[in-house]
Every structure is written in structure tokens, then in C-alpha cells.
Amino acid sequence: xxxxxxxRLLRLLQADAAQxxxxxxxxxxxxxxxxxxxxxxxxxxxxxxGRQVVLDPRALGFEVQVFLRVNLDxxxxxxxxxxxxxxxxxxxxxxxxxxxxxxxxxMDVVARDLAHxxxxxxxxxxxxxxxxxxxxxxxxxxxxxxxAVPV
Amino acid sequence: MAVDLDDWDxxxxxxxxxxxxxxxxxxxxxxxxxxxxxxxRMRALETAGVIAGxxxxxxxxxxxxxxxxxxxxxxxxxxxxxxxxxERAVLAIPEVQLVQHVLGVYDYRLRVVARDIADFERVLxxxxxxxxxxxxxxxxxxxxxRERPPPL
Numbered sequence: 001x002x003x004x005x006x007x008r009l010l011r012l013l014q015a016d017a018a019q020x021x022x023x024x025x026x027x028x029x030x031x032x033x034x035x036x037x038x039x040x041x042x043x044x045x046x047x048x049x050g051r052q053v054v055l056d057p058r059a060l061g062f063e064v065q066v067f068l069r070v071n072l073d074x075x076x077x078x079x080x081x082x083x084x085x086x087x088x089x090x091x092x093x094x095x096x097x098x099x100x101x102x103x104x105x106x107m108d109v110v111a112r113d114l115a116h117x118x119x120x121x122x123x124x125x126x127x128x129x130x131x132x133x134x135x136x137x138x139x140x141x142x143x144x145x146x147x148a149v150p151v
Numbered sequence: 152m153a154v155d156l157d158d159w160d161x162x163x164x165x166x167x168x169x170x171x172x173x174x175x176x177x178x179x180x181x182x183x184x185x186x187x188x189x190x191x192r193m194r195a196l197e198t199a200g201v202i203a204g205x206x207x208x209x210x211x212x213x214x215x216x217x218x219x220x221x222x223x224x225x226x227x228x229x230x231x232x233x234x235x236x237x238e239r240a241v242l243a244i245p246e247v248q249l250v251q252h253v254l255g256v257y258d259y260r261l262r263v264v265a266r267d268i269a270d271f272e273r274v275l276x277x278x279x280x281x282x283x284x285x286x287x288x289x290x291x292x293x294x295x296x297r298e299r300p301p302p303l
Contacts, residue, residue, distance in 0.1 A: 010209055013207045014206075014207060014209060017204075017205040017206045017207045018204065018205045046210050046213060047209060047210055047213055047214070048207055048208075048209060048210075049207075049208045049209065049210040050170070050171070050172070050207070050208050051170070051171040051172035051205065051206070051207050051208075052168070052171040052205065052206050052207075052208065053164075053167045053168060053171040053202050053204075053205055054202070054203045054204045054205065054206055055164070055168075055201060055202060055203060055300050055301065056200050056201060056202075056203035057301045058153075058200075059153065059154050059199060059200040059201040059203070060153065060154070060156075060201060060301050060303070061153030061154075062301050067251075067253065067260065088297070091302040092301075092302065094298065094299055094300065094301055095296065095297065095298040095299070096296065096297050097221065097293050097294075097295065097296040098293075098294045098295045098296075099221065099291035099292060099293060099294060100291065100292040100293075100294055101289070101290055101291030101292060102289055102291060103291050106221060106291070110301045110302075135255065135256060136255055137223075137253040137254065137255035137256070137257060137260065138253060138254045138255060139251055139252075139253055140251075140252040140253060140254055141251070141252040142249075142250075142251050142252075143238055143242060143250040143251065143252065144242055144247070144248070144249060144250040145248070145249050145250075145251075146206070146248050146249070147206060147208050147209075147248060148206075148209070148248065149209055149211050149214050149216045149248075149264050150216075150245045150246060151209060151214060
């Protein structure tokens with residue numbers, strides 16, 4: 001079980017993963033050594049599952065992000081597997097989710113600009129197998145993107 | 152806005168995408184470059200915004216968050232609260248991980264984590280459906296997901 005100090009450390013790390021060990025310890029009211037021992041233990045127990053760098057697609061030259069909502073022709077055997085395998089071979093697809101609800105599949109697509117998106121959409125996406133229906137949402141602004149969970 | 156990366160930058164990013172906790176020393180060993188050179192490049196990638204931030208992941212299942220739901224939200228029409236009020240309120244909900252303003256059949260995309268379906272229903276009814284200006288909501292429960300960075 002986690003105690004209150006563990007939870008405080010997790011909250012602080014989720015809010016700012018780039019802070020130094022000394023800053024983290026000070027914010028948690030611990031000595032640097034004690035804070036680090038706890039963080040190491042949270043890692044060893046798998047509660048703290050990993051650290052990631054977050055890349056900005058725009059800085060990499062991808063000005064356009066589109067979210068596609070796809071429904072598949074479920075009468076085809078293996079429609080999901082065949083679709084996902086083929087979609088994951090398109091390098092501009094950065095995420096695929098299978099869903100329970102009105103939509104079968106969601107996928108995120110990045111492109112350099114609208115002309116490039118059009119090309120990826122027409123030559124790669126529309127060629128994917130078993131598509132029954134496809135709908136697009138285009139990103140205007142990302143207000144929050146976090147993997148934090150309440151602790 | 153786009154930054155020109157060379158092969159060294161790409162190599163450094165690939166190592167960091169594998170383990171974002173690595174410092175310049177470990178990255179330098181992995182790519183075969185001197186530590187000060189790697190440190191300078193990491194700083195430059197951060198300054199240029201290619202590395203937009205760092206984050207930790209807490210094991211969601213271990214913390215009891217077994218359910219992820221993606222929502223499409225349409226704001227109600229005239230005479231209701233404006234987008235600014237909606238945005239301010241939705242950003243304050245701790246279970247909401249992702250808020251994106253989009254163009255298309257919905258106005259916003261949200262990602263919500265919950266302990267289970269009953270907990271999701273509580274969040275949906277008490278927090279999401281009561282947001283100012285909210286109109287139509289569509290919920291889809293995530294069954295599986297895979298993610299990767301944009302092509303480098």
C-alpha cells in the first residue's frame with residue numbers, strides 16, 4: 001500500500017516530471033535521500049511505471065493532426081486485425097484505439113500540411129481494408145494532454 | 152516552426168523515447184557521442200520545443216483505474232455558456248486527461264479515466280454532463296490502444 005508521502009510524491013511527479021531531485025524533495029518536505037529512496041521503491045514496485053519525453057509534432061514539422069473515427073465492415077472475418085495491422089504500417093498513424101460504443105476504431109494521423117494529409121488520406125488510409133464508414137475531426141488546439149491519474 | 156534534425160538528433164530522440172529517464176551520460180553511451188555534445192543537443196531539442204516536456208506514468212491498473220473512455224462533446228447552441236467557461240471547468244476535472252478542441256462533428260475530444268464503469272458513470276453524470284454549455288456527448292470505452300511518436 002502507498003502512504004500519504006508516496007501519494008504526495010506521485011502527485012508532484014505527475015505535475016512536473018522535469019523537476020530535480022532536490023526540488024522534488026523540498027516540495028514533498030523530505031530530505032533528498034529519503035525522497036529518492038521512496039521514488040526508487042515506487043519504481044521497483046511498478047507503481048511508477050516509467051518516464052517519457054513528450055515530443056511536439058509541430059516542432060517536428062507536422063502542422064496537421066487529424067483524428068479518424070472508423071467503423072468497420074464486421075461481416076468480414078478478422079476485420080479488426082486486418083485493419084489494424086495495415087493501418088499500423090502507415091508511419092503517419094501515431095495511435096490506434098479499439099472502442100466499445102458508436103465507433104469501432106479511432107486513430108490519430110499526423111501530416112506536414114493539408115496537402116500532405118490529403119495525400120496520406122487518399123493513397124494510404126482509404127486503401128485500408130474493411131472500412132464501412134470514416135469520419136474526421138481536425139485538431140484546433142490541445143488544452144490538456146496528460147497521463148496523470150488521481151492519486 | 153519545424154526544426155531540422157540531423158541523424159545524431161534522431162538517434163538521441165530514439166534513445167530518449169525508449170527511456171525518458173536517461174541523462175546525458177547514458178544517452179551519450181548509447182549513441183556513441185561525447186557527453187557534453189549530447190547534453191548540448193538535448194538542451195537544444197528542449198529549447199526548440201521538439202522535446203515539449205517530460206512525464207512519468209503511474210501504473211493505472213495498480214492505482215485502480217481500469218477504464219478509459221474517449222468522449223466527443225458538442226456545445227449547445229446560442230444563449231448558453233461560451234467555450235471559455237466550458238474549457239475552464241473541464242480542465243479542472245482530475246479524471247479528465249485530455250482536452251482537445253477539434254473541428255468536425257464534435258467541438259471537443261476528452262479522455263477520461265475511471266476506476267470502473269460505475270465510477271465512469273458517476274464522473275459522467277456529476278462532472279461532465281453538468282459542465283457549462285455542454286450539449287451532446289458521445290462516449291466510447293477504450294478496449295485496447297497503441298501509441299507511438301510521429302515519424303522522425
